[in-house]
Amino acid sequence: MSKELEKSSIKQQESISDDYDHKEVKHIDNTEANIKLANPLAGIPREQLLEDATNFAKTHGLGHLEEDFRRGALVAQDPLAFESVLDLDEAEKVVLRRELTHRWDQPLQLYWLVILCSLSAAVQGMDESVINGANLFFPDHLGIPQGDSNNQWLLGLVNGAPYLCCGLIGCWVSTPMNRYFGRRGTIFISAFISFAACIWQGLTNTWWHMFIARFILGFGIGPKSATVPVYAAECSPPAIRGALVMMWQMWTAFGIMLGTIMSLAFYHVPDPAGIVGLNWRLMLGSAGVPALFIMTQVYFCPESPRWLISKGRYDKAYEAIRRLRKSNIQAARDLYYIHVLLEVEREIQTGRNLFLEMFTVPRNRRAAVASGIVMFMQQFCGINVIAYYSSNIFAQANFSNIQALLASWGFGMLNWVFALPAVYTIDTFGRRNLLLVTFPLMSLFLLMTGFAFYIPDDSQARIAVVALGIYLFTMAYSPGEGPVPFTYSAEAFPLYIRDIGMSYATAVLWFFNFVVAITFPRLLNAFTPTGAFGWYAGWNAIGFVLILLFLPETKALSLEELDQVFSVPTRIHAAYQxxxxxxxxxxxxxRQKGLKPLPPLYQHEGAIGEKTYAPPGAGH
Structure with missing residues (x-):
């Protein structure tokens, strides 16, 4: 390591970064705010804490639960130190111990909520993938046959319409929708829009009518994708919160597989008299069925306690959280903690332009850049090209239509199955390491798929290699760039701008989803399949470089450590990597031996020279 780089590392660890310049005071204030949000009860004397809990219960119509809230506040101050809280009886301690030792021993109501959120994710996946099989039929029926270059752009526009809506409008309206209608109300409305739009697009007879129906579908996809993970997080106990939020991506992959199954199920449906294309109409309409189930069940689940508190409905908030917890002490602990956290957030956010601070404060800007990179690359790695157009791709590889749909089902199945290991690897191997290992593999497998089209048309080897390349690509994507972007974006932003940061990140995701969807039909024709796959292979190579230079690790870091990580000037981080x-x-x-260890970049990793980085080019 050069002396200049080592001096830069030492300089950062002493918090004398010249990158703070005129923003330094604001950065320090934001760091203090972030620490306060991490645990607003830390440092409060016992008697003051008990008095505050008593006042809370009496002021908000919960006086009959005063003792529960007094004990709950003591536990909330340090949740892992409950054994030393003398006010708790043995039965309450047993419940709190079991919460740690049997994480999945939860009330049935919580599991019902998990099923609802998982089904919402599956609807999301179906909304995205049912178009795959329909692409084999509806362009000809709607007057945009794919022999003409203009029609190829129109097909991309129709397919990408929901994601255009999401990127420009859908993700941004989720905040006011959640404010006025609550989490359940937003999920109900978005599910209704998904149901209605799915039926609507199955009834269209022109490409522009299909475009309108699918654009409206974006109002079902965008708010749902931004709300359901938040709803799951706000209702879940801390011990399993991360796993439940992770399930969004996993069950979205399951929904993508279901979409390909629907394409297979309706493929051979004949056209009755007076109806053209009943099979693709049923494919598109099928995604509306699970959305209808969500609509009928969402109000049987409790509303988010956090949202109810924000509206001053503390009695309803307690009823909701009590349904989701096994005991009064757990409900009182969590409700009181939500209350004080919201109070701190209101105090911090008063009079501040949080969207502006996301880009003007260096620490926040680096988090926005990193989140934008992983969200952008989730689209430009090429996964949704396969999700939306695999049937067309397989058809160009000389698959029959039914073989193309079967091969597409194989893609969907592998996408779901290989997302399962990520529940473990994302918290052990790390977010950054997963991406640095899988992006080169994805690039290699896309090149393999593209070059397979040089194999003669009449050879069965072409079919085999194209399918193998796409399947290997999917197996590399699913545990890496599949689950990492949402998890990373949720961690990278400071707590005080996390909501608006996630809106920005999801808007980036859906906008570039639209770009991919609209450009690929024309790209496939102009570049040929070999060139099209080579194009996305190149983007995967670029993605590796972007992640290497601009993406710090966030796994298992405290808020203070995250602030330190994202406060390292970009040039120092890039030079180190x-x-x-x-x-x-x-x-x-x-496997060379005797290499001189590199000094670590961050103070929390130990003294200079004591710790080395993980492979390959990873670390922080």
Missing amino acids: LKALPYNIRKYIF
């Missing part, structure tokens, strides 16, 4: 990459290739791939 360029040094770490060849070092880790030699150490972990070529």
